[in-house]
Amino acid sequence: MAPAALRSADIYANGSFHFLNRTHYALFGFNYNSYNQVSRYGNILSDAVYHSVSLNNTNIVPRPPAGSISYQESPDGYGTRDNATQWGFYGQLRFEIVKNLSLILGGRVSRFSERMRYITPAPTSSWKPEANIHGELTPYLGTVYQITPNISWYASYSSIFTPSLGVLSYHGGGLKPQRGNQVETGFKAEYFNGRLNISSALFRMENVNQPVQDPEHSQFYMTTGPIRRQGWEAQIDGTILPNLDISIGYTYLDTKVSNPKTSDFGGVFSPRHMFKSWIHYTVPRGRLRVLSLGVGLDANSTLRGSYPTTLQGGYMTLDGMIGYRMTPHIKLQLNATNLTNRFYYERASGVWQFNFPAAPRSFMATLRANY
Secondary structure (H helix, E strand, O other): OOOOEEEEEEEEEEEEEEEOOEEEEEEEEEEEEEEEEEEEEOEEOOOOOOOOOOOOOHHHOOOOOOOOEEOOOOOOOEEEEEEEEEEEEEEEEEEEEEOOEEEEEEEEEEEEEEEEEEOOOOOOOOOEEEEEEEEEEEEEEEEEEEOOOOEEEEEEEEEEEEOOOOOOOOOOOOOOOEEEEEEEEEEEEEEOOOOEEEEEEEEEEEEEOOEEEEOOEEEEEEEOOOEEEEEEEEEEEEEEEOOEEEEEEEEEEEEEEOOOOOOOOOOOOOOOEEEEEEEEEEOOOOOOOOEEEEEEEEEEOOEEOOOOOOEEOOEEEEEEEEEEEOOOOEEEEEEEEOOOOOOOEEEOOOOOOOOEEOOOOEEEEEEEEOO
């Protein structure tokens, strides 16, 4: 497969204006993206099957024998050239309706087109349109209320429109665009001139046509039926004591998938409980004042894959860092990832494919100079 060629441009203007003795804000813009990708897959001529391969030691799988893959032109070969273009106008208006209450109106009007043709090793074909979507409106509506000088409440609604690029379906051609909507509400608080920030939110997202791996054809994709994700999250960031910075976050996520073809999909589900924290301390005085220390913890609950039997159990990892300021301009830092060398999978998918092990214990030293 050849890498895709991407081109993009974005131009916008923003500013403020006065109306009814209040200050309001506006933003308007235009963006453009083009995509051109060439994909070539050879003919598989080998039917070798390897048994008793452990997911913990995939290196025992031998290299395929010579001549197992052929790129000669053939009706059974697979090669495509895919061109796609997306552009649209977007804007946002923020009105201060009354004191401390703002209303935000925004959206984007999109144009999307895609065409595809077969190329070597398949017989070359003429261009075939895959998608031609005009005037797709994705609105946004939000409001912010400043309860106190430190605490604000917000609520928002936004729609989703995400086209799929490339030949992804086993039956040829692309997939339907992903569509849906998302609502969110929450509180944000800021203290000590921004040195401490606290936030909490409730959210719900509903969408259809999310691309996921085809359980019967591993190199291709299919779309889901309705997916509903909802939950809540809380975050604390800032300096709670002099020279002591923290970041603590928790997310609860509940996912429900509905599709008549299959009841489960890899790549759709995320852990129900996710917790992340990081603490960083800089020694303020004494001989050790050139040192800084950090420790982080990441914990996740069970993750489901695309089959009932593919489960990644809950796990916790520990990271750390130590920094040494050699001079006011030069700093040496050592970062450690997965200190306990916990073996786990970042993604759980099928019984025998697309299960990605996470990186083992690793260290990285960095020398930085600023002048």
